[in-house]
Amino acid sequence: MLKVAIVGGTGYGALELIRLMQHHEQITIHSIVSTSEEGELVSTRYPHLKGVVTNTFDALDINKIAKEVDTIFYATPAGVAKSQIEACTEDVQHIDLSGDFRLSKEDYEAWYGLSAPDKDALSQAVYGLSEVNKDAVAKAKILSNPGCFPTATLLALLPGIKESLIDTQDLVIDGKTGVSGAGRKQSLLTHYSETNENVTAYKLGKHQHIPEIERYLSEQAGEDVAITFTTHLIPMTRGIMMTCYGKLKDGVTEEGFIQAYKEFYKEEKFVRVRETGVPSTSEVYGSNYCDIGFHIHERTRRVIIVSVIDNLVKGASGQALQNFNIMNGLDEQMGLTVSPVYP
Ligand SMILES: NC(=O)C1=CN([C@@H]2O[C@H](COP(=O)(O)OP(=O)(O)OC[C@H]3O[C@@H](n4cnc5c(N)ncnc54)[C@H](OP(=O)(O)O)[C@@H]3O)[C@@H](O)[C@H]2O)C=CC1
Numbered sequence: 001m002l003k004v005a006i007v008g009g010t011g012y013g014a015l016e017l018i019r020l021m022q023h024h025e026q027i028t029i030h031s032i033v034s035t036s037e038e039g040e041l042v043s044t045r046y047p048h049l050k051g052v053v054t055n056t057f058d059a060l061d062i063n064k065i066a067k068e069v070d071t072i073f074y075a076t077p078a079g080v081a082k083s084q085i086e087a088c089t090e091d092v093q094h095i096d097l098s099g100d101f102r103l104s105k106e107d108y109e110a111w112y113g114l115s116a117p118d119k120d121a122l123s124q125a126v127y128g129l130s131e132v133n134k135d136a137v138a139k140a141k142i143l144s145n146p147g148c149f150p151t152a153t154l155l156a157l158l159p160g161i162k163e164s165l166i167d168t169q170d171l172v173i174d175g176k177t178g179v180s181g182a183g184r185k186q187s188l189l190t191h192y193s194e195t196n197e198n199v200t201a202y203k204l205g206k207h208q209h210i211p212e213i214e215r216y217l218s219e220q221a222g223e224d225v226a227i228t229f230t231t232h233l234i235p236m237t238r239g240i241m242m243t244c245y246g247k248l249k250d251g252v253t254e255e256g257f258i259q260a261y262k263e264f265y266k267e268e269k270f271v272r273v274r275e276t277g278v279p280s281t282s283e284v285y286g287s288n289y290c291d292i293g294f295h296i297h298e299r300t301r302r303v304i305i306v307s308v309i310d311n312l313v314k315g316a317s318g319q320a321l322q323n324f325n326i327m328n329g330l331d332e333q334m335g336l337t338v339s340p341v342y343p
């Protein structure tokens with residue numbers, strides 16, 4: 001059995017890790033850390049976990065924890081994992097769900113407004129888009145889990161970019177997210193009366209996922225890719241839908257396009273490519289799936305690629321667990337075979 005610790009214990013990402021780990025045959029949750037509820041029984045704070053976990057929230061003492069476990073998951077706001085990893089002197093695996101290690105120093109400082117991790121830690125970190133970066137993930141000691149919008153966007157666009165099916169300089173990406181994407185902390189944006197019966201476009205032109213998506217699309221394309229990207233908050237709890245508009249290259253047919261995606265993901269259990277129609281968020285709810293569907297508009301030669309994920313699973317904790325499995329030589333699907341909850 002492998003022992004793990006989860007930092008950020010009272011937040012949504014941590015709760016989802018706890019839920020998924022109940023289905024994992026090789027994990028013992030040794031420590032659940034909370035800076036706000038230290039000493040409290042987890043199941044007292046969260047009665048839905050009564051009879052599920054017996055842990056008490058532990059203090060954040062990174063070197064003590066690191067001596068006791070194999071892997072530490074950070075489901076914490078930007079800035080926390082970076083400082084804890086820098087302070088950690090033990091040899092342990094770190095899996096960070098935040099944006100701390102996803103960008104270059106310059107981009108992180110510009111887009112997150114925080115000081116970047118030190119050079120050594122940053123250069124060790126591996127970007128954990130599991131399907132695309134498996135070999136590097138397998139060797140990672142610091143795993144940087146992708147953001148929720150980048151996961152759904154990159155999975156939707158990478159085959160089209162890598163196989164030269166779409167123009168890299170004409171990509172429009174429209175994202176819709178449920179409110180849990182903003183985490184458990186209160187904010188005016190996610191207040192019930194601001195979100196109910198309402199749709200809001202937010203962070204236009206300044207979303208922190210823009211440089212993350214551009215960085216990894218550019219890496220795979222071998223040239224600079226600039227995107228037009230807008231996110232919308234919609235009145236549901238979980239789920240992300242990305243609608244990506246691309247210009248088809250000459251000669252690309254609908255059949256060829258779909259076939260290329262099927263081929264690209266043929267070994268991947270968590271990416272389901274549709275031959276007809278487009279997916280909706282309820283079809284992946286609570287699961288680690290990313291579903292992708294297409295519509296090709298012959299008159300304009302545009303392809304519309306729709307991808308959906310559960311932001312808390314494939315967009316955060318599920319992918320973190322998938323990466324944990326790869327890092328530890330386990331079956332990639334361990335703990336993640338639960339089917340979506342529908343309806
Ligand atoms: N929600 C989502 O869909 C996604 C989230 N993410 C990222 O994952 C991370 C976790 O997100 P999520 O769980 O939703 O966020 P939450 O706000 O729900 O939880 C974060 C938790 O972090 C802990 N925390 C807060 N400040 C500090 C601090 N200074 N030091 C140590 N711990 C702290 C708190 O737990 P406690 O009080 O118990 O210590 C808090 O509950 C974030 O970086 C987020 O951006 C990434 C993809 C998707």
Ligand SMILES: CC(=O)N[C@@H](CCC(=O)OP(=O)(O)O)C(=O)O
Binds near residue numbers: 099147149178
């Ligand atoms: C609804 C909402 O606010 N969603 C968040 C998702 C952030 C996220 O996934 O986290 P990282 O910053 O760690 O990437 C947002 O759009 O910023």
